[in-house]
Amino acid sequence: MLSQQTIDTVKATVPVLEVKGTEITTRFYSMLFEAHPELLNIFNHANQKQGRQQTALANTVYAAAVHIDQLEAIIPAVKKIAHKHRSLGVLPEHYPIVGEYLLKAIKDVLGDAATDDILTAWGEAYGVIADAFISIEKDMYDEAASAEGGWEGFKNFTIAKKEQESSLITSFYLKPADGEKLPEFMPGQYVTVRTKIPGDEYMLNRQYSLSTSYTPDYYRISVKKEAEQDPNGRVSTFLHDELKEGDTLELSVPAGDFFCNIHDEHPLTLISGGVGITPMYSMLKSIAEKNADRPVTFIHAARNQDVRAFGSDVQETVAKLSNGKSYIVYEQEGLDGDFTGFINADVLKQAANLDGEFFVCGPVPFMEAVIRSLTAIGIPAEKINFEFFGPAMAIKTE
Numbered sequence: 245m246l247s248q249q250t251i252d253t254v255k256a257t258v259p260v261l262e263v264k265g266t267e268i269t270t271r272f273y274s275m276l277f278e279a280h281p282e283l284l285n286i287f288n289h290a291n292q293k294q295g296r297q298q299t300a301l302a303n304t305v306y307a308a309a310v311h312i313d314q315l316e317a318i319i320p321a322v323k324k325i326a327h328k329h330r331s332l333g334v335l336p337e338h339y340p341i342v343g344e345y346l347l348k349a350i351k352d353v354l355g356d357a358a359t360d361d362i363l364t365a366w367g368e369a370y371g372v373i374a375d376a377f378i379s380i381e382k383d384m385y386d387e388a389a390s391a392e393g394g395w396e397g398f399k400n401f402t403i404a405k406k407e408q409e410s411s412l413i414t415s416f417y418l419k420p421a422d423g424e425k426l427p428e429f430m431p432g433q434y435v436t437v438r439t440k441i442p443g444d445e446y447m448l449n450r451q452y453s454l455s456t457s458y459t460p461d462y463y464r465i466s467v468k469k470e471a472e473q474d475p476n477g478r479v480s481t482f483l484h485d486e487l488k489e490g491d492t493l494e495l496s497v498p499a500g501d502f503f504c505n506i507h508d509e510h511p512l513t514l515i516s517g518g519v520g521i522t523p524m525y526s527m528l529k530s531i532a533e534k535n536a537d538r539p540v541t542f543i544h545a546a547r548n549q550d551v552r553a554f555g556s557d558v559q560e561t562v563a564k565l566s567n568g569k570s571y572i573v574y575e576q577e578g579l580d581g582d583f584t585g586f587i588n589a590d591v592l593k594q595a596a597n598l599d600g601e602f603f604v605c606g607p608v609p610f611m612e613a614v615i616r617s618l619t620a621i622g623i624p625a626e627k628i629n630f631e632f633f634g635p636a637m638a639i640k641t642e
């Protein structure tokens with residue numbers, strides 16, 4: 245239990261964090277990696293380069309500080325992060341290291357303003373926050389290892405098949421090298437893929453949604469090739485251009501809290517932009533196989549036909565539903581889609597099933613626009629689930 249004085253001190257420093265939060269975490273990462281370069285095997289270097297992880301961590305520390313006397317309020321956010329931590333292999337022994345360098349960074353950036361009282365209070369508060377993460381992650385580790393077919397950490401998978409889905413997206417069929425049956429996952433979940441590019445010193449980790457329904461023999465991911473010069477494109481370029489059928493990748497057990505319950509009865513509208521189609525197709529296919537009477541509407545936005553993935557797969561799968569519909573929205577004019585331009589309130593009013601639940605996935609500006617439109621046509625926030633690729637950042641929907 246934190247003392248009232250500690251709580252008061254931590255809360256009193258929130259305004260300082262607001263101003264200096266990103267500066268502190270940027271400093272924190274540079275000191276952390278200098279002292280513990282081995283952690284570069286876990287962290288996404290591209291996120292570091294783009295400052296995205298700094299923002300994510302800063303936001304979370306700030307949110308935790310605001311709620312330090314009622315941490316249960318941020319448990320859903322902690323769980324989302326804990327899924328990612330578990331899939332990356334973040335362990336209890338990593339927390340004191342992160343805590344030590346966070347305090348050092350606070351001291352470094354705030355200078356004399358960081359009094360001993362403030363540092364002690366933050367040290368204690370960090371301990372409480374870290375314990376919350378560690379205990380939630382312990383349950384997740386136990387679950388991943390004890391699930392039928394589950395395993396600890398990473399294991400080798402062989403690329404059994406590569407299949408081009410569009411000019412930018414290729415599917416990888418990944419079979420466990422040990423031939424074991426794979427654990428079930430919820431449609432919408434992702435896997436962390438770990439690989440080492442020849443010549444690199446550190447492992448690279450990326451999260452990819454599982455892009456079809458569960459089968460015990462293989463997992464499928466469908467990867468968009470990002471621009472090679474984009475730091476985020478290193479792994480996708482390597483997967484597309486260098487890795488061949490028969491090569492090996494390492495995977496941890498599927499994770500994530502963005503999923504639909506296949507067996508629910510209420511209507512579902514699945515809305516995706518670009519490669520955001522991957523978890524949506526997994527949901528659609530899983531429902532078509534297990535609960536084909538459920539009303540499902542599938543709305544996908546693509547720039548044009550060349551970059552559209554799973555076009556015929558979606559049509560075939562929707563045809564298996566007794567009450568399924570699908571719409572394609574092409575951004576470019578003059579193409580043979582159901583709508584042209586962007587998904588907006590008008591499109592949603594015409595296409596979506598307004599009585600049900602919504603799942604949205606795609607690039608951040610796409611999701612902001614779709615969520616804003618859903619809100620404008622009266623869909624309550626609790627009916628809208630969304631996931632975007634990359635570290636959790638504040639989505640602006642108002």
Ligand code: HEM
Pocket residue numbers: 283286287288289291292297300301304305324325328329332334335338339342373374377634635636
């Ligand atoms: C991701 C917060 C401890 C390693 C994240 C994210 C947040 C976060 C907000 C982004 C989640 C997302 O992508 O959706 C925190 C907080 C911590 C903590 C508040 C302490 C209480 C740790 C520790 C490690 C770690 C101890 C391991 C040394 C990572 C990694 C990612 C991540 C590797 C994935 C993103 C990337 O690679 O850039 N964490 N974290 N975190 N965290 Fe933590």
